[in-house]
Amino acid sequence: MFNRLRRASSSSVESVPTPARRHSLACEPDHSCEGLSASGIRQLWRCMLELQERYGCYHSARIDVAMEAGDEGVDYMPNRFIIDTLNNSVIDSLPEEGWELLDKCLHPESSLKK
Numbered sequence: 001m002f003n004r005l006r007r008a009s010s011s012s013v014e015s016v017p018t019p020a021r022r023h024s025l026a027c028e029p030d031h032s033c034e035g036l037s038a039s040g041i042r043q044l045w046r047c048m049l050e051l052q053e054r055y056g057c058y059h060s061a062r063i064d065v066a067m068e069a070g071d072e073g074v075d076y077m078p079n080r081f082i083i084d085t086l087n088n089s090v091i092d093s094l095p096e097e098g099w100e101l102l103d104k105c106l107h108p109e110s111s112l113k114k
Contacts, residue, residue, distance in 0.1 A: 031091075031106060032084050044105040045077040048086065051098050057090045 033041055049066055052058050063086070066073035078086075087102065094102070 031087050031102075033080050033087075033106060034084075036106070036108075040105070040108060041080065041083065042074060042077060044083065044102075046074060047101055047105045048083070049073050051090075051094065051101065055094065055098055057094050057098065058086055059089070060086055062086075 033044055036044060045066075048058065049063070052063050052067055062076060062078055062082070066076035069076060077083075087106075090098075
C-alpha cells in the first residue's frame, strides 16, 4: 500500500511541457534574466505584471501586491533569482503570445535583429 501511494503521488507531481512549449524551450533554453541590465530587469518586471494582468499566470504574493500597487508596482520588483523562479513557474501555463512578449524582454538583442 505504501508503494502504491508513493507511486501515485510521484506521478501526479511530474509535469510535462506541452508540445509547443517543449519545442520553444528547445529553441530558446535560456529564460534567465542573468545578462540583463538593471533597466532591462525593470522592463522585464513590467512585462511580467502585464502578463499577470492579461493571463493571471503567476501565483505569487509579491506579484499580487505589485498588481494592487498600480503604477508603483514596479517598486516591488524582486531580485533576479526570484524573477527567474517566477518565470520558470509559468513554463507550462503561459500562452505562446505571452512567451513572445517575455522573450523580447529576456533577449532584447535578438528581438532587434529580427
